[in-house]
Amino acid sequence: MANDVTMPQLGMTQDSGIIVSWAKALGDAVKAGDVLMEVETDKATMEVEALHDGFLTEIRSPAGSDVPVGDVVAVISSNAGDVVETKAANDTPSPEEAEPPLLPEEEKVKPGSQMSSEKSPSPILATDGKILASPKAKLEARRRGVNLAVLAHKGGVQPFHYADVVRAEVTSSTIGSGNLVVSAKVPRKSMTAFQNWLADELGAQLDVSIILASFASGALRSCGGADFDEMLQCDIKSASQSDEQMSVVDADYEGLTTQQMVGAETHGKLIIYDLTKTGLTGFSPSLQPNQIAVVLTVASKKKLGLHCHYSEPEFSTDRALAFTSDLAGRLSEPLRNLL
Amino acid sequence: MREITLSQAVNEAIAEEMRRDETIFLLGEDVAEAGTPFKILSGLVEEFGTDRIIDTPISEPGFAGIAVGAAMTGSRPIVDLMFGDFLFLVMDQLCNQAAKTHYMSGGKLNVPMVLRTNMGATRRSAAQHSQSLHTLVAHIPGLKVAMPSSAYEAKGLLKSAIRDNNPVVIFEDKLMYQDKAEVPEEEFLIPLGQAHVKREGSDITFVAISSMVQIAESAADMLAADGISAEIVDPRTIVPLDEETILNSVKKTSRVLVVDEGHQSFGVSAEIAARVAEKAFYYLDSPVMRMGAMDVPIPFSPALEDLTVPTAERVYELARQAVRGEI
Numbered sequence: 001m002a003n004d005v006t007m008p009q010l011g012m013t014q015d016s017g018i019i020v021s022w023a024k025a026l027g028d029a030v031k032a033g034d035v036l037m038e039v040e041t042d043k044a045t046m047e048v049e050a051l052h053d054g055f056l057t058e059i060r061s062p063a064g065s066d067v068p069v070g071d072v073v074a075v076i077s078s079n080a081g082d083v084v085e086t087k088a089a090n091d092t093p094s095p096e097e098a099e100p101p102l103l104p105e106e107e108k109v110k111p112g113s114q115m116s117s118e119k120s121p122s123p124i125l126a127t128d129g130k131i132l133a134s135p136k137a138k139l140e141a142r143r144r145g146v147n148l149a150v151l152a153h154k155g156g157v158q159p160f161h162y163a164d165v166v167r168a169e170v171t172s173s174t175i176g177s178g179n180l181v182v183s184a185k186v187p188r189k190s191m192t193a194f195q196n197w198l199a200d201e202l203g204a205q206l207d208v209s210i211i212l213a214s215f216a217s218g219a220l221r222s223c224g225g226a227d228f229d230e231m232l233q234c235d236i237k238s239a240s241q242s243d244e245q246m247s248v249v250d251a252d253y254e255g256l257t258t259q260q261m262v263g264a265e266t267h268g269k270l271i272i273y274d275l276t277k278t279g280l281t282g283f284s285p286s287l288q289p290n291q292i293a294v295v296l297t298v299a300s301k302k303k304l305g306l307h308c309h310y311s312e313p314e315f316s317t318d319r320a321l322a323f324t325s326d327l328a329g330r331l332s333e334p335l336r337n338l339l
Numbered sequence: 340m341r342e343i344t345l346s347q348a349v350n351e352a353i354a355e356e357m358r359r360d361e362t363i364f365l366l367g368e369d370v371a372e373a374g375t376p377f378k379i380l381s382g383l384v385e386e387f388g389t390d391r392i393i394d395t396p397i398s399e400p401g402f403a404g405i406a407v408g409a410a411m412t413g414s415r416p417i418v419d420l421m422f423g424d425f426l427f428l429v430m431d432q433l434c435n436q437a438a439k440t441h442y443m444s445g446g447k448l449n450v451p452m453v454l455r456t457n458m459g460a461t462r463r464s465a466a467q468h469s470q471s472l473h474t475l476v477a478h479i480p481g482l483k484v485a486m487p488s489s490a491y492e493a494k495g496l497l498k499s500a501i502r503d504n505n506p507v508v509i510f511e512d513k514l515m516y517q518d519k520a521e522v523p524e525e526e527f528l529i530p531l532g533q534a535h536v537k538r539e540g541s542d543i544t545f546v547a548i549s550s551m552v553q554i555a556e557s558a559a560d561m562l563a564a565d566g567i568s569a570e571i572v573d574p575r576t577i578v579p580l581d582e583e584t585i586l587n588s589v590k591k592t593s594r595v596l597v598v599d600e601g602h603q604s605f606g607v608s609a610e611i612a613a614r615v616a617e618k619a620f621y622y623l624d625s626p627v628m629r630m631g632a633m634d635v636p637i638p639f640s641p642a643l644e645d646l647t648v649p650t651a652e653r654v655y656e657l658a659r660q661a662v663r664g665e666i
Binding site: 137138 | 593620621622623624625664
């Protein structure tokens with residue numbers, strides 16, 4: 001619970017007041033009735049008392065400032081941890097500041113997870129670590145590819161509104177560097193059934209990412225033509241441990257149970273991200289030109305989300321569409337891959 | 340164009356319709372020679388006689404029941420209910436009988452009656468003569484509910500209500516009876532269920548009902564001085580509700596404040612707010628807001644009464660905060 005402290009009207013004709021001094025410092029405990037600040041009007045200087053118990057968590061108008069009646073000059077919050085250094089919160093980060101690590105789609109960030117270990121400096125924060133934004137702001141962020149988590153990380157004031165997203169687009173457009181994406185949904189049960197069948201028939205519990213690597217390699221080769229006749233390396237990554245990389249080569253030529261995981265120095269043409277064991281619903285990986293990333297997520301109770309990230313002109317949109325629908329077909333009817 | 344008062348507009352609408360259709364008659368307390376306490380119906384008994392402008396005893400359930408029966412059997416009665424607060428007395432006739440007869444007779448019977456009554460506080464009439472009770476009837480399927488916001492709406496909506504084959508309740512704000520507006524001399528109707536965009540704007544939508552349109556207009560003027568552009572949508576009827584016009588406006592402005600003089604809790608404003616939240620969610624850039632009368636009996640004390648209902652200043656303040664992203 002936070003209460004705004006506004007510039008009081010101390011005289012009939014007064015329309016602003018000068019804050020002579022603050023009787024309390026930032027972070028101090030405050031009781032209703034305590035003298036909070038001294039205000040000078042055209043007629044007199046008066047002491048202004050606090051109206052609420054709590055902690056002085058924000059001073060918006062430093063001593064010496066002339067403030068219109070009714071404007072918020074400070075905030076008294078019941079939570080001492082809400083202290084806001086106003087200057088820091090309002091400063092835009094300088095361009096040479098290092099970009100923060102790429103963060104996933106804002107809603108699914110779980111407190112304590114590796115992805116959100118950076119504490120946001122925003123003054124209004126939901127206690128569960130959710131990022132607060134209006135529905136329109138969220139929709140626009142998605143449309144423009146603005147990552148609200150990054151915005152929060154940079155100190156944007158929440159809740160975010162539409163205008164914040166529009167303003168932020170320029171600064172965050174470098175993130176995800178203009179990847180294009182094609183998405184599809186596939187029934188979840190076909191994959192589960194296929195995995196169970198494999199376990200029964202072969203006694204092998206195969207990871208989804210291995211199956212996905214095999215299918216994606218096949219799909220890429222079938223729609224990529226002669227471009228992919230040579231060796232096709234597929235990197236398997238997990239979103240949370242980006243430094244660990246395992247690769248499979250020509251996964252579609254091998255049997256599913258005989259895939260050899262190799263450590264690879266180079267970047268593969270394909271990257272697989274299996275996010276189905278996380279709550280994440282989207283992820284925009286950074287790609288080398290020529291690379292294609294396949295991201296698998298849980299879209300709903302019954303559907304998996306399949307997202308193919310690519311960049312033009314190395315990979316055309318027509319090819320991306322063909323590749324994604326081919327792969328979606330394979331995931332919907334996995335057994336057909338074995339025929 | 341000529342300007343007439345809301346009171347004159349109602350009088351004209353009734354007179355024109357009664358000349359057009361002989362099955363129309365009007366009944367209620369003090370409606371004939373007295374012309375109602377608000378002098379709305381003056382002159383009608385002289386033209387149409389006491390067979391068609393009928394003074395009744397002080398018995399609201401009785402004359403409301405007469406109207407329901409007459410409507411079932413071919414007449415088109417207009418019931419004059421002196422104060423909206425007396426709705427509580429006619430609830431059974433209105434909600435159990437009039438509203439359900441068409442449905443329960445399998446469509447064999449219609450109840451083409453109109454119940455004209457009023458609403459609105461700040462007339463120093465105390466708690467039992469100041470309520471705005473349109474929510475109560477809007478909740479009952481089978482009733483239409485019209486809320487004119489000026490003399491123009493009062494005439495056009497009342498004429499449509501009289502011609503409608505369903506029971507229609509029309510609430511006139513008693514503070515607006517002497518307010519003038521442009522009303523064409525020639526005949527016109529305003530269809531039930533068609534909202535009106537009273538003012539176009541881009542930053543916030545006010546959905547304002549009845550006299551709250553005036554409040555919204557004052558607030559919009561104040562906001563304009565701050566460089567904020569408010570759009571005002573007047574639903575004109577709350578049943579049927581022109582959802583499309585409201586949603587289109589909210590989709591354009593991304594913000595909405597519903598202003599209604601009924602008590603804020605569980606009211607028409609809550610219903611409209613809920614529909615916006617359901618159907619325009621992804622267009623919203625600030626929380627859906629509403630402002631109604633405080634949830635207290637309307638006080639007799641003038642100072643207190645003025646505080647209980649929405650004011651232009653409060654609408655302005657809330658809207659300004661929303662547009663600045665402070666909510």
